[in-house]
Amino acid sequence: MKRGRLDVEVSGQRVVLVGRIDDSVTLGELAAQLPAGALVLDTAGVTFVNSIGMREWIRLTRALAARGAPVTLERVADVMMTQMNLIPELRKTVQIASFHAQYACPSCGAEATPLIDAVAHRAELRSLLPPLVPCDECASLMALADFPERYLMIFSD
Template identity: 30%
Template sequence: MVNVVRETNGNSLTIRLSGPIEESVNFDELVGAVPGELRIITKDVPRINSVGVKAWIKFFQGVSARGVKLVFAECSTAIVEQINLISNFTSGGSVESIYVPFACNQCKAELIGLFSCDALKAAGLEIPDVQCSKCPGKAVFDDIPEEYLGFLQR
């Protein structure tokens, strides 16, 4: 079951979603009144299935149609996959930052790193290696760049 934590800051509402989005979710009820800007943080959304995607798109298209500015931040890898697969997944909103999967060369640990989309674009969509958090080894990007970062080239 997905949980929503709301945080209002002036004319902006930030919602932090956590849990898998796998059934018909009543986002209208969960999110409540939305002001001029809605920031959506999905760091803790591990999965979303086709039913969840339908509810997601219906809700965000409705909000966007009312003139609300949508900003998606700290997108989990599951959400990034959907952004790449479904062209209107963000309903015209912007994607501020995403989690990127890494795998360690030495201990095979799987890690994630947060990157701002502006920084990725400025770096020519090159994702640098990162220090493994579990051993002295180097962790490298663990997906297909053209696919995982495809939405940034649209």
């Protein structure tokens, strides 16, 4: 389905969102069109989200939470993570399994947005400690290139 500048692709219990979540998008009533039961939302293909888009995203997560079935977010886009961390209610309504974040290598200066496994690193993330990730260029350890709170607040209690 097409929602403004966002493509919504449903296969089984997996929902893949690709594009922009902006003022062209309405997501409130999307929940009613998604399959019943536990869902996985994949937003790795989301390239932009603004405050109006975020409001729609919250409408969607609220509507899904109201159905009572678990909602897991996989491969959350970097742009989604920094926005979602500003909204305390999302700590309760969604579970994040993995996400992308901006990393930089202190040795060679390379930049990347690696996928972080939030299940394997749950304990560190709850303490606002971003895991170190090997650099693709030089194999040194890369560090988060931003304040940990901007990505990890959503994992704290």
